[in-house]
Amino acid sequence: xxxxxxxxxxxxxxxxxxxxxxxxxxxxxxxxxxxxxxxxxxxxxxxxxxxxxxxxxxxxxxxxxxxxxxxxxxxxxxxxxxxxxxxxxxxxxxxxxxxxxxxxxxxxxxxxxxxxxxxxxxxxxxxxxxxxxxxxxxxxxxxxxxxxxxxxxxxxxxxxxxxxxxxxxxxxxxxxxxxxxxxxxxxxxxxxxxxxxxxxxxxxxxxxxxxxxxxxxxxxxxxxxxxxxxxxxxxxxxxxxxxxxxxxxxxxxxxxxxxxxxxxxxxxxxxxxxxxxxxxx
Amino acid sequence: xxxxxxxxxxxxxxxxxxxxxxxxxxxxxxxxxxxxxxxxxxxxxxxxxxxxxxxxxxxxxxxxxxxxxxxxxxxxxxxxxxxxxxxxxxxxxxxxxxxxxxxxxxxxxxxxxxxxxxxxxxxxxxxxxxxxxxxxxxxxxxxxxxxxxxxxxxxxxxxxxxxxxxxxxxxxxxxxxxxxxxxxxxxxxxxxxxxxxxxxxxxxxxxxxxxxxxxxxxxxxxxxxxxxxxxxxxxxxxxxxxxxxxxx
Numbered sequence: 001x002x003x004x005x006x007x008x009x010x011x012x013x014x015x016x017x018x019x020x021x022x023x024x025x026x027x028x029x030x031x032x033x034x035x036x037x038x039x040x041x042x043x044x045x046x047x048x049x050x051x052x053x054x055x056x057x058x059x060x061x062x063x064x065x066x067x068x069x070x071x072x073x074x075x076x077x078x079x080x081x082x083x084x085x086x087x088x089x090x091x092x093x094x095x096x097x098x099x100x101x102x103x104x105x106x107x108x109x110x111x112x113x114x115x116x117x118x119x120x121x122x123x124x125x126x127x128x129x130x131x132x133x134x135x136x137x138x139x140x141x142x143x144x145x146x147x148x149x150x151x152x153x154x155x156x157x158x159x160x161x162x163x164x165x166x167x168x169x170x171x172x173x174x175x176x177x178x179x180x181x182x183x184x185x186x187x188x189x190x191x192x193x194x195x196x197x198x199x200x201x202x203x204x205x206x207x208x209x210x211x212x213x214x215x216x217x218x219x220x221x222x223x224x225x226x227x228x229x230x231x232x233x234x235x236x237x238x239x240x241x242x243x244x245x246x247x248x249x250x251x252x253x254x255x256x257x258x259x260x261x262x263x264x265x266x267x268x269x270x271x272x273x274x275x276x277x278x279x280x281x
Numbered sequence: 282x283x284x285x286x287x288x289x290x291x292x293x294x295x296x297x298x299x300x301x302x303x304x305x306x307x308x309x310x311x312x313x314x315x316x317x318x319x320x321x322x323x324x325x326x327x328x329x330x331x332x333x334x335x336x337x338x339x340x341x342x343x344x345x346x347x348x349x350x351x352x353x354x355x356x357x358x359x360x361x362x363x364x365x366x367x368x369x370x371x372x373x374x375x376x377x378x379x380x381x382x383x384x385x386x387x388x389x390x391x392x393x394x395x396x397x398x399x400x401x402x403x404x405x406x407x408x409x410x411x412x413x414x415x416x417x418x419x420x421x422x423x424x425x426x427x428x429x430x431x432x433x434x435x436x437x438x439x440x441x442x443x444x445x446x447x448x449x450x451x452x453x454x455x456x457x458x459x460x461x462x463x464x465x466x467x468x469x470x471x472x473x474x475x476x477x478x479x480x481x482x483x484x485x486x487x488x489x490x491x492x493x494x495x496x497x498x499x500x501x502x503x504x505x506x507x508x509x510x511x512x513x514x515x516x517x518x519x520x521x522x523x524x525x526x527x528x529x
Binding site: 013014019022023025026027029030033034037038100101104105106107108109110111112113114115116268271272273274276277 | 298328329332335336337338339357360361363365367369370371372373374375376377380383384385386387388389390392414430
């Protein structure tokens with residue numbers, strides 16, 4: 001066979017911004033197809049927020065009926081449950097979407113494609129936010145139907161609460177995924193355990209002051225704690241503490257940058273060890 | 282540089298896992314439009330070399346140039362023009378073949394991907410499988426679906442690890458013909474690892490023989506047969522695997 005003397009120049013595929021959007025759209029389609037083709041995944045998506053909310057809702061209802069002055073408890077509990085679901089669903093979804101690639105042995109195809117690491121992370125977090133939002137809305141509706149509790153009663157601070165908790169869930173999920181990339185699937189059980197690890201520390205249903213002093217120090221280092229303290233203060237009729245939300249924002253930025261760096265280092269380490277092809281170990 | 286007719290070039294490429302030297306300072310020059318086979322027994326370093334060329338594995342040392350770009354610094358420019366197929370990775374099982382190809386069509390920036398998918402499906406005889414989930418396909422059907430993904434972006438460099446594994450002889454034969462036709466029509470470079478000696482003899486103009494991470498021989502299939510004094514590449518392969526030296 002006569003070989004060509006030179007290769008043709010690299011093709012012009014189009015504008016970089018369009019190609020970037022197409023890659024992100026491809027990542028989105030991959031998970032939309034997956035969920036639409038799998039009813040157990042769709043049910044799971046809605047199941048946990050509704051179950052958690054129902055259980056804590058009935059506990060709260062019981063407390064209100066036993067103690068006539070416990071309406072604050074009711075609002076705090078249900079608000080705490082629904083808002084903690086924002087944090088939990090986001091972090092769990094980041095983990096789950098990553099695991100979908102591992103379970104299907106698709107990481108090699110994914111990372112050998114033109115999809116860049118930063119695009120993968122942005123897509124992963126964006127999808128997690130979307131999936132979390134979809135999974136929480138039915139629980140909010142059920143809370144209104146079963147208990148007459150409306151999350152919207154929190155008022156405009158609700159928007160900032162949701163955003164700050166979702167960002168907290170994102171960086172925490174990214175840290176858990178980094179651990180999996182670094183230690184491999186042997187750490188999968190730990191990963192699932194870690195999704196719930198922060199929940200008692202961020203004090204969604206009770207004051208931080210209840211915690212032992214040394215745990216309080218850890219609790220105040222977490223952005224979500226400030227959000228829940230703010231929410232509980234509002235439920236008790238106290239004024240809105242904007243300073244709390246500012247602290248949560250600053251901490252979120254700090255942790256998001258840290259989680260990004262740790263994720264990048266874990267990925268590079270996996271490239272060195274052959275972890276992306278499950279070889280070298 | 283690819284202007285000089287070199288599609289893939291490595292210089293002192295090395296990969297070490299702990300105490301194991303998987304790839305030991307290899308220098309490669311793969312010509313544009315050629316079909317080159319990487320031959321060697323298990324643990325010879327073929328898959329490790331492939332993974333480094335794909336950017337999935339960081340070399341311990343050395344340089345890789347593909348299509349005139351430094352892979353380690355400029356993968357973003359190269360990736361849209363490269364594709365691969367390997368039994369070590371899979372496509373999502375819960376997605377249909379069409380869905381998988383659509384997703385990867387977006388990743389690779391394929392224009393009019395629906396038409397391209399239909400065309401490839403016809404060529405690879407998977408049209409009737411397009412709406413079946415990847416996980417429900419037989420091993421041979423999966424291989425063809427993965428090959429469709431690897432040809433989706435009309436790659437300038439196609440890296441193939443055991444491209445006809447799991448295919449029956451008839452299907453394997455026309456897949457080889459399809460790859461040969463693709464290579465001739467597009468001027469693409471195919472770099473493949475294979476244990477199928479018939480396949481290597483039939484398809485490749487150049488064979489690189491690896492053993493324990495090093496390149497121990499290189500030449501056309503005919504040259505290798507002469508070097509080892511053998512009738513076919515199967516016997517050459519056995520000589521290499523059992524550390525028997527070349528006849529000359």
